Structure formats: structure tokens, C-alpha cells
Amino acid sequence: MKESDRKSYLASITDRFVKGQMDRRAFLRATSKLGLGAAALGMGMGSRPFMLNKAVAQEEMQPSAEVMAWLKDVGKPFAGTTLKFATESTPPSNAINSQLKKYFEEATGIKVEIEVLPLEQVLQKMTLDVASSLGTYDLYYIDQSWAASFSQDVFDPREQIKAKADLAMPNYNIDDFLPALVDGISKYEDRWVGVPYDIPIFIMIYRRDIYEKLGLKAPTTFDELYTNSAAITKEMGPTTFGYAGQMKSGHYALECEWTAMLWGHGGSIFNPDKVFSGNDERGIAALDYYTKLRDIMPPGVNQWTWDGQGQAVAQGVAASMLSWGEFFPFFDDPTQTKVSGLCEAVIPPQPIALRKPEECGYGEIPGVGHQGGSSLAVSRYSKNPDAAWLFMQWATCADTQALVTTLGGGTGPTRASVYDDPRVKSHARVGAGTTRHLPVVRETIAEYMGSEPDLPEWAQISSDTIPVALGKYFAGSYGSSKEALDDIGTQVAAVLKG
Template identity: 30%
Template sequence: MRLLRHAAGAVALALATAALGPAPAKAEAWDIAKAAAPYKGTELHVIFLDRPGYRAIIKLLPEFEKQTGIKVSYEIVPYENTREKEVLNFNGQGDLSIALVDLVWIGEFAENGWIQPVSKFSGDASITDPNLNLKGFFPLLLDAFGTWGGTTYGLPFDNYSGLLFYNKCMLKSAGFDKPPATWDEVMTTYAPKLTDPAKKQYGYALQSLRGETQSADSFMRMLWPFGGSLLDKTFHSNLMSKESQAGLDFRQKLMKYMPPGIVSWDHAESVNALAQGQVAMITEWSAFYPTLTDPKTSKLGDCLGVAPEPAGPAGRLPALGGFSLAVASQAPEKVQKAAWIFIQWATSDAIAKPYVEAGGVSGRTAVYDDPAIRAHYSFVEPMVASWQKGVPEFRPRFPSWPAISEIVAEFGSKIMLGEVSVEQGSKEIGTRMEAVLQKDGYYDGKKKLLQ
């Protein structure tokens, strides 16, 4: 089931933005130093990931701290450990003052009261940028990453679309003058010609490490393009549908063109394999573009190509991923206000271009209208096209997702390893997933089916 589409989400977004009031047509420049003066010396605590978007904001932090006197202390944590670490901090009333919120954590974080609504702060002119302009974000991103139940909690940060990154030189040597447009072409034409195990060269790599990488980046990525889905309209498993089975069968067959041990590969291994010429194609987040263009981490140079994810029988439905930054409810009031100032700055139009130039991916629309940005960064056009069109949220955002993700990760990995068949694994996921949803009240009217 396509749980949330851009069109449906726009209704909630409209309600959220209306509650915050219209954006001023032409606002004065924000005196951030004046806004931050009462909070000078405040220390904020946040978790960052070891990804380009976070390295980019870290590069810009000295300017923020110089302007505001607010100190930002960050801990870099592997993605797979981030949610658990944040939840433990919230439950233990720890020191986090800013929450890093994946789009599939927003329901859990909001319903548990761990994050504050934006409206708590946006009405206070003394700490709010007059150019905040929530309508300046891509509506898809603000809705998916920051909004829950019609209320906006966080502002989009480090957001991305799934893209096809490929080695143009390898494709040219194999007789191809353009990337594959469909998954069928990947399987039947491109991957076979680009795979030579004797040379340790492979046509494609799909990051599939057990955890959220397996459940989202691998398992779910192959459902949507084939017309499948995790759940149907009644929140029961849809994995036994012919479309879902076709997508998972396709993934299994495609493995013969992937490197050995792919089930233990995370994003870093997949990106590095393309960067070093070991694989010809990967489907990865747009956030990894800086890694693939950096001569210190990549041998690709002019051989790097970027295109939309291939289309399946159901059309071109790329993965959607990313985060928002939200104020943590556990923080003292003074710290919360300082956190709000930082979140606005980190996601603002004002630093969008420097952020992109430093290696980040902004959720603001205006920066991608800049001809220089479009010309210099080849990932921009396919990424923006997917955000403007709107894509289904291929991972459910409800609070039950973390428990379901563990189930999908376990049996998705077992399917790839051949420990269970696609059919057996799908049935097991369905049974266990429905038990979680039953316990959480999705079949007795206690929970709303759609958010």
C-alpha cells in the first residue's frame, strides 16, 4: 500500500503551515546575534552521522558559534545505532537538546512526546527568523520528514532521493552510451556485460547490511517499482501479492551480478566499490555525491554518471530518505530556545548554498534554482525532479516501524543468504509484522491507519 503520497501529505502540510501563519512577503534580515544574545554560552548536544551532509554542517559551525555564542557539541554515530542511542537518551532524560529524526522515526518521536512542535517557538519573534518561510522547503520533504498528524515538529535536514550512480567509462567499454532506464535493462542487458568475477568486477551493488539498510535500502527498494508494498490498505501484509513477490524474486536473481558478501555491505562499502571501479552501478542516496566526486575518496573523476533510479513495471519510484532536526522536549527551556535558533540557521535559505557547496543536500527549493548549482552538481536535476513529482513513502512512518524493521531486516537477510525462500521469508515477515500491529492496536480502531 502506498501509505503516503505527496498529494495526500500536502493536506496535512497545508494545515501545519496555516497554523504557523503566512510567510512574510518580504522580511527584514535576521539579526541572529541579537536573537541569540540571551542564550550566549549555552551548549547544545546533537547526534550527527558520518555522512557528507553532517561533515558539511560541521564545516559551517564555527561561523554559527561566532555569531551566536552558542556551542554545538556533536557526537558522530553510525546510522544503525542512532535511533537506539536517541531513544535511550530520551527515556533516561539525557543531554540531547536536538533530535535527529529519520522520516520513519517521526511518528514514534512525536507520539512519545520526545520532540516539540515548531509552533511552540515560531510565534516568538525574539527567537524566530523573519525569513523562516516553511513554504520555502520542498513540500514533500517538510511533510515526510518534519510533520506528523498535521503538526510540524522538525525542519528538513540532510534529505535525499535515491539515484543511479554509475561508471560511464565502464559502461562505454561494455558498449553502452547511456545508463539503463529500467530494472529489466539492468538485469537482462547491462549487469551481465558488466560482470566479470575473474576480474572481481560486478555490474551492480545493493547495500544490504542487516538493519535499516537491509529493511529500507534493499528490501523495500525492490517492492515499489514492481507494484508491490509492505502493507495493504487494511494494514495487513501485502508481501504475498504477485507484485511484491516479483520485486523480491528480482532482487534475488540480480544477486548473481553483485559482489560476494553483499548482504554485509552498508552504504560505505557500496559507495567505495563504485568509487574504486569494482562495481559499475549502485542505487544510492544523493547525499553520497560528494564522496564520489572527491579525488581523495574516489577514482572516478569524469567517469562518474548520475541518473534517476531505474523504472520498474509500476514506473519510476525512487527511494526517499533523509532527516529533520527537532527540539528535544527533555531539554531545559533556555536550551530549547537556543536549539530552535540553531535548527533555523542549519536549514535556512541563507546558508543553503554554502551548505551544498560544502557537501550537504539542502531541503530548500531556491538553492536549486541557482544556475551555478545546477551546472556544477549533476545530482541536482534528477533529485529535484523526484522531489517535485512526489514519490510514495516506501517505508511506513508509524511508531511501529522500528519493530517491523527488525523483522524485515532479519528475514530479508535470510532470503538473500538463501536460508529461506522468498515465499517463506515473506510469509514469516507477514505473520510477525501483523502480530506487532495487532498488539499496537491497528486492527481494533485504537490507532489510525494513515497519518
């Protein structure tokens, strides 16, 4: 199939899926054959757990005078231009759209229209734009699983810096982006597919007060996570349980948590021969551990995505979870939860063993800190690429990220310098918009981050094959963990065969 035909067909089936004319399973199968990772689409994920810190927004968050002066000068030729950008609802997108873009618009005279949409609608608009080459959208929000598919449809920011020296932001410093995120999110082969924009990542969150009451220490190993959780459930159940999972059958959330358990037990999803290896000795041990942990979780956990998991901790039903770090500021907000000031964040439990990337297949990088992220890039089809490049630099510069981090509820920055910014550090206290968990996020990104395989069929495997079979296993449909994992291996092989 010609590349132009592939893009047109991809745009067509995405449009049909969004309009309800194609079911999720058929869509995943079709996109995998076209080389698009779409694991997170159509999963009913619900909103991510952040909100704007309104008190900060009213009091103190002002952009750098130097940045504004540069924008005012360099933006003059583009006054009157309108830029369009479609994005998922993320901390940076929401903070920029509702609180910060006015500063960019006032300085440059450039109007920025940001459409905050469900992820499948972002993909719909982007695929239609790429297929038509119309340039309706000037900037693309690129989920990490889409990097391979759209790597040729965006500018490599390194090329823009070299080719547009007169438009280069002073001290933009592209090397400030965390190297692990560049490699794990924003690169495909030798190209940068934008710059790291957003980074949800698994960290360990636990109830300090309950741990202290029972004489427990924060878990540093998987064995400690289980023994601590079992002790809490025994002592405080059925009111409070030791651990909450995200185990909804057939949902990507279940695959995410299982993957962290698998990597933490020295396993991997694929071996170097690109054969499913989640059913080897380490994989079986991981699922057996997950099963044992499941037995001391709250009833109903098999109906929870990360939304239910987070609410379990927020309402005092569970005392710990291994999950997305951006939950932490939500827990610290006394207007939203019952646990403000009672939670602590630590790095994920250390793996029993850890496979090296070269021992895996399809670019898989084992690590208990399961990550999911996105990049921001300028479209090659934009009618206003220079104006879009100015906006992209401003939206991802250190100053804007510092504002986003505080306004956006303590989300994890993608730049190293932002973690050390005094404005960010000043909010490392209990309360809405806290940043006191960010040192843990930073360390997890640098040392413990795990990245899923990169292959076209991963959308179907991760959002259908694996979580459906795991759901059946936890419902008792298999005789053993080995039987379940062997069946997953058989199904994965069939998907890869096509």
C-alpha cells in the same frame, strides 16, 4: 501505561542497549511495544560517505552579511548562553560543527556544543532528557522513524514563527522546504516535528565510460537495469560486474534495497487492511527479479551493506548501483576513488507499476527513490528555547544550507531555493564536493520518493524480521520466493499481534 512511565521505561531500555546490557533483538521488540521506530539502531552501519570539501572551506565559503547582521542584533540578549545539541554524523551536522558554527557564535555570543554520536547514543541522550524533563539538550535531532514518539516533546516551528515574531529570521520562508520532505519526514498527524534537516535518497548511479564502451544507455526501467548489468558482467566479469547490491543478511540495508525493488514492481509492504502484502503476485515478481539481478553481482555481495556496495563502485568492481545519492560526491573525489569523473547520476528506474498510498497501510508511500531523513527541532524542555530557536533558524536557513551543501560534499538540500543557489551550482563539476548530481536528487525527491510504513513495530520488522528471512532465502534456505515471502508474512503477523 502512562505517558510519563512509557518515556521513563524507553529511556531505561535505550540506556541498557547502548551500554551492551541488552541485545539488539530484545531492544527492537521492546521499543516497538513502546511506539518507537528504531530501524537504524545497532546495525553496525558504518560512516556515511561524505567528507568536508577542504579546498572550498579555505577559499570562498562565507555566510551572508545580512544573516550575520541579523544574528548580531537579535542575539544580544542571549550572549553568554550555552546550547547543547546531540546529533548523528550527517553532512549538515559535521559542516556546522567543524566549519560554520563559529560564525553564529561570534555574531550572537551564544556558545553551541554539538555532540556528534552514533545514532543509538543520540536516542539514548534524547530519551533520558525527555523522561527527566531536565532540558539538558536544547535541540533534538529526530530521525524520521522517531517523529511519532517525540511529536509532543518539541515545538512546532510554525507555532514559534507566530509566537516569536521578534525572533523570526527575515526571509526564513518555511514554505521553501520541499513539500515531499515535510510530509515524509517532519510531520506527524497535523504537527511539524521540526523542519527537514537531512535527506539521503536512492538514485541511480552508473559508469558512463563502461556504458558507452558497450553501447548501452542509462537504465530507465528495471528491465534495462538487468539487461545492461548482465551484458557488463558477461563482457567484463570477473573483473567488473554490472551491478552492486547491499544485501547483507539480517541488515537494514537489505530491507532498503528489497523495498525499492518491491515498490518498483508495483508492490507494497502492507495493504489497506494493514496486512503484509509483500507476498502477493507483485511481491513475488519483485523478489524473483532481485534474485535474477543478484546472480550477475560480484561474489560476496551478501556480506555488503551500503558501505560495501559503495566501495565496489568506487574501486571499479561494479558499474552501477541504486543507492544513496550522497555517495556521488565521494565517487567524484580523485583522492578517494578510482572512478572520479566516470560516474553519472540519473533518476531511479521507472516502476513497472506503482501503488497509490491509499492502496497501502500505515502511511507507506511507494516509490523507487527510497528515502531516509531527519528533522531538527527545539526541545520543549530547553531552558533556553529562544536562543535555541535562533540557532535552529540559522542552521536550517537557505544561506547556511548552501554552505553546508558545498562544504558537506554535495549532500542533498532540504530547501528548494538552495538547489538554485549560484554557490551550489558553481560546484556542478567533476571533483571533490561536486553538486552535479543534485538536479537528479531534487527530481527524485519531488517525483519518485518512497517512504516506509510508520508503525511502532516497524523497527523490528525492517531490521530483523524481513532482512533475516531474505538473507536465509538468498542462502538457499527456502524452496522458492513465494515460500520465503509467505514465511515473512507469517512472522510479520506474529510481530503485529504482539
